[in-house]
Amino acid sequence: MKHVSRLIFALLVFATLTSCQQEEKKTPPNIIFIMSDDHAEKAISAYGHNLLQTPNIDRIANEGILFENSFVTNSICAPSRAVMLTGKYSHLNGLRDNRDQFDGSQLTFPKLLQKAGYQTAMVGKWHLKTTPQGFDYWNILINQGDYYNPRMIDMGDTMTHTGYTTDLITDFALDYLENRDETKPFCMLFHHKAPHRNWMPPPRHFDLFKDKDIPMPDNFYDDYANRSVAAAEQDMHIDDMFLHLDMKLHPNDELPPSGTGGGPPGFTDVNAWANAYGRMNDEQKAAWDAHYDPINQDFLKRKPTGKELSEWKYRRYMEDYLGSVAAVDDNVGRVLDYLEEHGLEENTIVVYTSDQGFYLGEHGWYDKRWMYEESLSMPLVMKFPKEISAGQRNKDIVLNLDFAPTFLDYAGIEIPREMQGASLRQLAKNNMADDWRSSMYYEYFEFPHGWHSVKKHYGVRTDRYKLIHYHTDLDDWELFDLERDPSEMQNLYDHPDYKEVQKELHNELTKLRKELLVEEV
Numbered sequence: 001m002k003h004v005s006r007l008i009f010a011l012l013v014f015a016t017l018t019s020c021q022q023e024e025k026k027t028p029p030n031i032i033f034i035m036s037d038d039h040a041e042k043a044i045s046a047y048g049h050n051l052l053q054t055p056n057i058d059r060i061a062n063e064g065i066l067f068e069n070s071f072v073t074n075s076i077c078a079p080s081r082a083v084m085l086t087g088k089y090s091h092l093n094g095l096r097d098n099r100d101q102f103d104g105s106q107l108t109f110p111k112l113l114q115k116a117g118y119q120t121a122m123v124g125k126w127h128l129k130t131t132p133q134g135f136d137y138w139n140i141l142i143n144q145g146d147y148y149n150p151r152m153i154d155m156g157d158t159m160t161h162t163g164y165t166t167d168l169i170t171d172f173a174l175d176y177l178e179n180r181d182e183t184k185p186f187c188m189l190f191h192h193k194a195p196h197r198n199w200m201p202p203p204r205h206f207d208l209f210k211d212k213d214i215p216m217p218d219n220f221y222d223d224y225a226n227r228s229v230a231a232a233e234q235d236m237h238i239d240d241m242f243l244h245l246d247m248k249l250h251p252n253d254e255l256p257p258s259g260t261g262g263g264p265p266g267f268t269d270v271n272a273w274a275n276a277y278g279r280m281n282d283e284q285k286a287a288w289d290a291h292y293d294p295i296n297q298d299f300l301k302r303k304p305t306g307k308e309l310s311e312w313k314y315r316r317y318m319e320d321y322l323g324s325v326a327a328v329d330d331n332v333g334r335v336l337d338y339l340e341e342h343g344l345e346e347n348t349i350v351v352y353t354s355d356q357g358f359y360l361g362e363h364g365w366y367d368k369r370w371m372y373e374e375s376l377s378m379p380l381v382m383k384f385p386k387e388i389s390a391g392q393r394n395k396d397i398v399l400n401l402d403f404a405p406t407f408l409d410y411a412g413i414e415i416p417r418e419m420q421g422a423s424l425r426q427l428a429k430n431n432m433a434d435d436w437r438s439s440m441y442y443e444y445f446e447f448p449h450g451w452h453s454v455k456k457h458y459g460v461r462t463d464r465y466k467l468i469h470y471h472t473d474l475d476d477w478e479l480f481d482l483e484r485d486p487s488e489m490q491n492l493y494d495h496p497d498y499k500e501v502q503k504e505l506h507n508e509l510t511k512l513r514k515e516l517l518v519e520e521v
Contacts, residue, residue, distance in 0.1 A: 028118070028411045029384060030348040031187040032335065033403070035084075036328050037077060037125060037196040038368060039354035041379045043325050051214065051360075052322045056333035057381060060352050064383025065392040065428050071461070072356040072400050074443055075368045075375045077196075078102070078127050080355040080400055085109065087404030087419030090443060091518055095128070097446035102128035107416060109404035110134035110187065116413050119184045121176050124169040124191035131156075135189075139172050141165070145193040147200035147324075149279045162281065164202040166194045166324070170331035174338055187407065190335065194324040195358075197366075198245050198276060201323025203284075206291040208326055209319045216314060219487050222363040227491045228468075228476035230455040235262045236359070236367040238317060239310050244273035247316050249296050256303070262367065262452040314361055321360070349384040349410055353400070362487070369454040371442045371468050372488050376461070384410075388428045396427055397440050397463070420516060438462060441512040447472065458518075460509040467493075467505040479505065 041047045045054045046061035047068075072080050074090045082095035085108040090096045094103050110120045111134035122132050126140035139154040150165045151158060152172075161168050173190045180186050201208075224232040240259035243249045251270050258269045280288060295316070304312050332352060339345045357377040359365035368375035378400060382388065401421030408415050409423035426433040443458045459468035464483050470476040479493040479502055492498045513519055 027347065028116075028185045029386070030185050030344060031113075031118075031407055031410070032190060032339075032348060032350045033188070033407070034190045034192075034332060034335070034350070034352045036192045036194060036325075036352075036354045038356065038358040039195060039325060039328070039379055040358040040360050040374065041377050042360055042374075043195075043322060043358075044379050046381060047379065051318075052209070052326060054325065054329040056329045056336060057352050057379075059333070059336055060350055060383050061381040063385070063390050064350075064381065064388045065394055065431070067380040067382075067394050067396075067398050067424075069395055069463075070353070070378045070380035070398045071376050071440055071442075072378045073441070074445070075356040075370065076444070076446060077355055078129075079445075081126075081128060083400050084355075084403050087401055087416075087421045089401065089420055089441075089516055089518075090445065091516075092420070097450060099446075099449060100129075102130050104128075104130045104133040107418065108134050109407050110189070112408055112413050112416075113187050113411055116411060117184060118411065119180055119186040121173075121180075121186065121188040122191070123173045123176060123188065125193045126191070137176055139176075141169075141193060144196065146276065146279050147193070147198075148276075148284055149281065150193075164327065166192055166327045166331055167202065169193075170334050173335065177338060177342075177344075185411075187411075192328050192331075194328050195321050198248075198272075199317065199320035199324050200248075200276065201320055202327050203287040203291070205323035205326045206287075208323050214315060214318045214322075216311070217360070217362045219489060220310075220314070220361050220364050222489070224363075226489065228455075228470050228478050229474065230457070230470045230476060231363070233455070234365070234453050235260055236365050236369075236452040236454070238313050238361060238364055238366055241313050241317065241366070242269040242273070244269045245276065247299075247313060248273070248292050248320070249299065250277075252300065254300050254303075256305075264449070264451060310364075317366060318360065346385050349382070349407075351380070351382045351403070353380045353403075354378055355400075367452055369444055369446070369452060371444065371457060371459050371461070371466070373482070373486070376442065382424070382428055384428070387425075392428075392431050394427055394431055395463075396433070396436050397438070397461070398424060398427070399440055439508050439512065441509070441516055441518075442468075443518070458513075460505055460512060462505070462508070465501055465505055467502070467509060469509075 042049045043051055044057055046058040046066055073083055078098045079090045079095050082093045082102050086093040086106055114120045114134050120135045122135045122138040125145055132138040139152055142151050147165050149162050151160050242261035243255055243258040339348055356368045357375045358368055359374050362374050402424050405415045405419050405421045405423040409425045439460055439462045441460055445456055447456045455470045456472045457468055457470045466480045468478040477493045478491045480488045
């Protein structure tokens with residue numbers, strides 16, 4: 001009788017385990033896709049830099065995988081977001097620069113997840129000029145959005161909210177998680193404005209970098225010799241930053257003329273700053289003025305010029321930029337804590353990235369757009385406890401083109417053939433994947449319209465070399481050996497020692513343009 005009881009008990013245990021395993025297989029993972037705007041790898045401590053500590057973004061890296069060679073295919077805000085949604089290059093999804101509108105009728109990964117039974121949500125920066133499609137819930141900033149008291153469109157209703165935008169976006173994201181249908185898996189795109197220009201930190205981080213050393217890049221005073229004329233003809237130099245919008249100086253007759261700021265004709269620095277500052281309420285202005293007025297008075301007293309002015313602008317820019325990043329990190333922590341506290345951590349994929357990289361004084365610059373490393377590189381960390389081992393670092397070339405296929409793969413949805421990226425799932429699980437790409441293609445279109453006067457260009461990057469072609473109003477080529485020249489200071493195009501490398505890169509570039517249907521558009 002005892003043997004029979006034991007057998008029955010064993011069968012019951014086996015049946016229970018089998019049922020649980022089957023249920024687990026039937027439960028697709030949740031997805032939280034966190035994306036900031038213009039976040040440089042150099043401003044994330046997990047990437048080995050010490051400009052600031054980002055403990056919460058680091059948590060994702062430490063509990064999962066950090067990609068060391070993560071790149072954007074078109075380094076500018078709206079085009080990057082369109083690539084992310086569609087898994088297609090800009091020349092195919094139709095959004096080439098920030099003047100274009102996104103064609104929302106296209107196939108996107110949120111639409112496919114929604115069709116498969118996921119709840120889908122978009123909270124924060126959208127920036128695509130059309131109404132979001134494929135989302136059960138959306139609450140988005142208008143255009144670029146503001147740092148204080150933003151206007152947001154909540155499912156068609158426009159509302160103004162009081163508070164700091166990075167915190168508010170997180171409030172709305174947590175509200176969504178709290179009120180979701182718990183019987184369904186969810187995918188939430190949780191996208192921040194920060195640290196986009198004009199870098200306005202919250203009061204809690206005003207003094208975060210006061211009196212702290214912020215080293216200048218070795219090539220801050222780059223003279224752009226030995227490269228294409230494109231490098232010298234840009235308008236994105238820290239020297240030329242606006243005194244009002246960027247440096248937060250109120251208009252004053254004693255101020256020198258403001259810089260060009262890289263702006264198009266008709267853009268007015270004074271009006272832009274008046275609008276940004278004017279959005280604050282009296283309490284916010286009081287906190288702001290208490291911090292910034294002494295800095296501004298000191299500037300008026302000293303009236304720096306030349307090198308002293310350049311370095312003053314660099315310091316002011318970096319303190320505000322890093323303070324804005326610190327607020328993003330605070331709020332990443334809020335979401336990670338929510339997942340842990342509500343038992344969602346184990347079955348939720350969390351990705352942190354940026355729409356592109358950014359210059360923090362390298363080459364004397366700010367902004368993005370170039371195929372040079374600082375703007376091409378896109379931070380990417382990812383965790384999923386069920387499948388991704390902690391503490392991994394990966395050196396393979398991965399792209400923003402890969403997000404859509406990755407999320408579909410994890411959800412068990414067939415990846416459409418029209419998507420040009422590849423799923424990161426095997427890389428994340430095994431730190432390797434069969435037949436992975438050994439090169440990547442880049443394209444940039446916004447010239448001569450728009451900001452910063454960066455020439456149109458396209459190119460190819462391998463693990464060691466990079467070939468760039470500037471075209472339309474010039475015909476220049478650049479070749480860099482990233483192993484010997486990681487800062488890309490010496491153009492080696494037509495150098496006799498690189499004759500074979502140059503030939504191979506041209507062949508690879510031709511092959512990629514054909515495979516990616518560039519020549520057919």
